[in-house]
Amino acid sequence: MKIQVGVSNRHVHLSHEDYKILFKDTKMDIRNNLKQPGQFASNLTVSIAGPKGVIENVRVLGPVRDYTQVEVSKTDAYKLGINPPVRDSGDLEGASLLTIISPLEQIEREAGIIATRHIHINEEIRRQKNLVGIKEVSLKIEGEKGGILEHVHLKDSKEAYFEVHLDTDDANAFLLKNGEEVEIIL
Numbered sequence: 029m030k031i032q033v034g035v036s037n038r039h040v041h042l043s044h045e046d047y048k049i050l051f052k053d054t055k056m057d058i059r060n061n062l063k064q065p066g067q068f069a070s071n072l073t074v075s076i077a078g079p080k081g082v083i084e085n086v087r088v089l090g091p092v093r094d095y096t097q098v099e100v101s102k103t104d105a106y107k108l109g110i111n112p113p114v115r116d117s118g119d120l121e122g123a124s125l126l127t128i129i130s131p132l133e134q135i136e137r138e139a140g141i142i143a144t145r146h147i148h149i150n151e152e153i154r155r156q157k158n159l160v161g162i163k164e165v166s167l168k169i170e171g172e173k174g175g176i177l178e179h180v181h182l183k184d185s186k187e188a189y190f191e192v193h194l195d196t197d198d199a200n201a202f203l204l205k206n207g208e209e210v211e212i213i214l
Contacts, residue, residue: 029157030209031147034063034191035199038083038100040074040128044092050130056090064148065187077127080109098126098139101197112140116181143195145180148188167192168211169202
């Protein structure tokens with residue numbers, strides 16, 4: 029079965045509390061909606077700093093969450109001088125310490141992770157695609173640098189746009205672009 033690829037660049041999710049510290053009363057306007065229902069890229073960016081470097085213009089995604097999380101690739105981690113764990117969104121156990129810098133303020137948080145490869149799915153899509161009870165799949169990728177990508181988690185939510193999210197390192201390794209299709213293999 030085919031699935032569309034969404035390439036996920038580095039980004040930041042902020043808790044309501046941390047948003048207020050970093051941006052005070054600045055409104056989080058929607059720059060563009062994302063495919064996942066209710067999710068958007070805001071008009072705001074921050075810089076993220078680690079022991080060895082800084083990455084500027086990192087997009088803040090909305091809406092605010094119950095936690096602050098910075099999703100980076102392994103390549104980003106080298107530049108920052110951190111060693112973040114691979115985690116599902118919201119699982120910050122062992123997350124790397126980063127400084128998040130806005131034009132107004134800065135905070136330090138143990139928030140840096142490399143997001144797991146994951147497919148957004150809901151109960152209805154699971155039934156339609158015969159994926160009930162399955163937690164993980166692999167992807168077969170065609171093309172000049174094709175291959176098999178293993179350990180792709182199925183991420184359940186009430187509303188979901190059926191799409192696989194890969195970070196830039198995974199996508200670049202297989203020469204994949206946003207919107208291309210790959211095949212799910214069980």
